[in-house]
Amino acid sequence: MAGRDSANMQARNAKARRCGVVMGGALSAFVAAAAMATGSAAPAKADFEDLLDPIIQPLLTSFTDSIAAFDPAAAADITSWTDSLLSSLNSFDLALPSTAESAAAAASSAEPAAATGTYDLPITVEDNPATEPAVQATVDGASTNLLVDSGSSGLVIPYTDLDPGNSFGALEDLFSLGAPTSYGESGFTGGVEYIYATYSSATVDYDLSGGSTLDTTAPIEVELFSWPTSVTSLTQFEELFDNSAYQDFLTGNGVTGILGIGDGASGGAGESPIEAAGFNSATVDIPGKELIVSSSTTNPFTAIDTFPNSGATPTSDLYETVSNGGAVSGSSSVSDDLDTGGVFGTVPSTLASDVEPGSVITVYSSEGGTELYQYTVGTGELPTSTSGTSIDSGFYPFSTHPLFIDYSNHTIAIDQ
Numbered sequence: 001m002a003g004r005d006s007a008n009m010q011a012r013n014a015k016a017r018r019c020g021v022v023m024g025g026a027l028s029a030f031v032a033a034a035a036m037a038t039g040s041a042a043p044a045k046a047d048f049e050d051l052l053d054p055i056i057q058p059l060l061t062s063f064t065d066s067i068a069a070f071d072p073a074a075a076a077d078i079t080s081w082t083d084s085l086l087s088s089l090n091s092f093d094l095a096l097p098s099t100a101e102s103a104a105a106a107a108s109s110a111e112p113a114a115a116t117g118t119y120d121l122p123i124t125v126e127d128n129p130a131t132e133p134a135v136q137a138t139v140d141g142a143s144t145n146l147l148v149d150s151g152s153s154g155l156v157i158p159y160t161d162l163d164p165g166n167s168f169g170a171l172e173d174l175f176s177l178g179a180p181t182s183y184g185e186s187g188f189t190g191g192v193e194y195i196y197a198t199y200s201s202a203t204v205d206y207d208l209s210g211g212s213t214l215d216t217t218a219p220i221e222v223e224l225f226s227w228p229t230s231v232t233s234l235t236q237f238e239e240l241f242d243n244s245a246y247q248d249f250l251t252g253n254g255v256t257g258i259l260g261i262g263d264g265a266s267g268g269a270g271e272s273p274i275e276a277a278g279f280n281s282a283t284v285d286i287p288g289k290e291l292i293v294s295s296s297t298t299n300p301f302t303a304i305d306t307f308p309n310s311g312a313t314p315t316s317d318l319y320e321t322v323s324n325g326g327a328v329s330g331s332s333s334v335s336d337d338l339d340t341g342g343v344f345g346t347v348p349s350t351l352a353s354d355v356e357p358g359s360v361i362t363v364y365s366s367e368g369g370t371e372l373y374q375y376t377v378g379t380g381e382l383p384t385s386t387s388g389t390s391i392d393s394g395f396y397p398f399s400t401h402p403l404f405i406d407y408s409n410h411t412i413a414i415d416q
Contacts, residue, residue, distance in 0.1 A: 151260075
């Protein structure tokens with residue numbers, strides 16, 4: 001996706017600092033999520049500081065670091081301002097859901113029955129250049145265009161997706177989802193971080209050919225507040241206050257949410273919604289323009305090679321070469337995150353100087369082993385240099401090779 005090194009969601013640890021800079025509808029969403037996440041009743045005039053503090057702790061470090069680039073003194077004042085704001089909120093009443101309501105929500109999130117059959121979800125490729133495989137879906141009644149991302153796990157949408165163009169309506173729809181089962185912080189490398197609430201019983205309908213749908217119920221993450229990971233422009237500075245960073249991160253790329261189908265990839269809800277719905281496999285067939293979800297673990301194609309797929313651990317012990325003018329100009333052993341949402345991908349810094357428009361990048365199963373994929377670097381499409389030898393495949397290998405994910409046996413295969 002534009003502006004990021006890959007679509008792989010990176011989990012963040014909460015920092016023991018606080019931030020109260022949450023404006024407008026974002027504050028309402030935070031309060032609602034905080035209230036519902038407690039799962040028990042509280043007296044009137046509940047202590048907002050104790051309630052909100054665990055949720056917004058992760059924001060302060062990133063926020064103050066970003067502000068410091070503009071005004072170090074202002075960054076130093078944020079914490080004391082936050083304490084004052086949270087203290088003043090304690091004068092308001094808070095009606096929290098009852099324990100019975102929380103228990104009812106938990107009961108509705110029981111493990112789904114095993115799915116049966118095979119379904120073909122049409123894929124379009126968005127963005128310019130076209131690097132964003134996407135499927136259409138309806139989440140809790142709202143239509144959205146989801147990036148098909150094997151580099152992350154979990155369905156993530158901004159809360160504004162629940163009622164586009166109507167912030168108040170979106171908040172009403174957020175409340176109608178009931179009590180979140182959890183909340184946390186996550187983000188996308190090189191672009192945005194966000195606070196989310198997880199809901200386990202939202203209805204998701206994926207569009208199929210001919211106007212029919214595949215109806216599922218699986219966990220979704222709803223982004224409540226987001227901020228840019230760096231501030232280098234006025235627009236990014238404004239995103240610190242108006243809660244638009246995640247939406248801006250997606251909008252320019254023709255998608256409005258992320259469908260993370262990776263098998264336990266890092267970050268997010270930790271489970272592909274396809275797997276959570278009871279299916280045993282998913283095939284991203286971009287050449288055939290479809291995402292195939294199936295109860296079967298039989299690969300519909302012939303695999304070039306199959307690898308253990310242990311979630312956050314990328315495929316290891318591979319070998320990458322860069323060729324220019326028909327001759328290899330650089331090579332390295334690598335581990336590879338097979339990431340359909342990874343845009344232009346990454347290369348080790350030791351190879352970066354060899355890569356230019358027209359370079360041919362080839363990845364093998366090992367030095368002297370089977371060729372897994374190859375692509376030519378286009379103008380303006382240079383992969384990002386990264387330290388170490390862990391790389392992101394990017395989108396282009398899968399523009400010609402389907403990718404098969406077996407959730408039951410925890411394997412991943414690159415197909416012919």
